[in-house]
Amino acid sequence: MIAIKRLFVIGLMVCMSVSANAEDGIFILSKTKTLENGKVATSEIFLTADKMLVKNSGADNSSIIFDGKTEVFTFIDNKRKEYYQFDKPTLLQLKEQIKMMAKMMQQFASNMPAEQKAKFDQILNPNSGDLMTYKVNGMNNKVGSWKTVGYDGLNEGNKLLQLNIASYNTLGVSESEFGVMKQMMNYFKENLQEVVALLPTGGSFSQLNFDENSPILKDGIPVKTIAYKDGKATNENVVESLNKKDISADQFKVPAGYKQQQINMQSMGR
Numbered sequence: 001m002i003a004i005k006r007l008f009v010i011g012l013m014v015c016m017s018v019s020a021n022a023e024d025g026i027f028i029l030s031k032t033k034t035l036e037n038g039k040v041a042t043s044e045i046f047l048t049a050d051k052m053l054v055k056n057s058g059a060d061n062s063s064i065i066f067d068g069k070t071e072v073f074t075f076i077d078n079k080r081k082e083y084y085q086f087d088k089p090t091l092l093q094l095k096e097q098i099k100m101m102a103k104m105m106q107q108f109a110s111n112m113p114a115e116q117k118a119k120f121d122q123i124l125n126p127n128s129g130d131l132m133t134y135k136v137n138g139m140n141n142k143v144g145s146w147k148t149v150g151y152d153g154l155n156e157g158n159k160l161l162q163l164n165i166a167s168y169n170t171l172g173v174s175e176s177e178f179g180v181m182k183q184m185m186n187y188f189k190e191n192l193q194e195v196v197a198l199l200p201t202g203g204s205f206s207q208l209n210f211d212e213n214s215p216i217l218k219d220g221i222p223v224k225t226i227a228y229k230d231g232k233a234t235n236e237n238v239v240e241s242l243n244k245k246d247i248s249a250d251q252f253k254v255p256a257g258y259k260q261q262q263i264n265m266q267s268m269g270r
Helices: 002-020 088-111 114-124 175-192 203-207 265-269
Strands: 022-034 040-047 051-056 061-067 072-076 082-086 133-136 149-155 158-166 221-229 232-248
Touching: 040 175, 040 232, 061 082, 061 175, 082 088, 088 175
Parallel strands: none
Antiparallel strands: 022 040, 022 232, 040 051, 051 061, 061 072, 072 082, 133 149, 149 158, 158 221, 221 232
């Protein structure tokens, strides 16, 4: 009997340990296909009440972590095994430094390649450019088992996005479970737009950068997205699964052995 009691106590302690290191959350798996060459990259999104992690495979091979409680943002470059981490006060200070450097460098803009000029314009005017308008396109196709509503995203009459959005109810989740994702989007717009121009990033931030007119997160989640350029479809993202699950706290840690880096202000001139 004593042995049975001991086993019960040990089992209870193990269960308590597991629950303490895991949170209820949502896991989203999607795949993006580059239509020109057929290459496929995987994206994994982990959401809890106050944390968000996006892991991208393929050429990007990077991750972003956002802690909604501390408002700390982390960008991880898995190729170089490096990471950049910012809290809000550091970002505010860094933004001002970057803007000052960009203004100084603009004095030499006439001798710079168009790509560098565009980078400085993005830094000094991160919200420049017309916002997209969205309209229902009637293409309410099923994506997997989910019913959707189709939208087109237009800029000056040019189609840039085609979205199929599934409602929260259709997906079996509540809007409140995506609160940290909404917080991350706002945090990106307010604090990160100038800084990302100096991070070694690729597709990581494209998932965070949509405008206030977008139906994304308002009406539900896009389970299929097609991006267009010059009237031609360039890539297609499809959500393969969206599930509620326990998410380990370890998911939101920087991998062991990765080295922390600082923004290199000198890279602005190159």
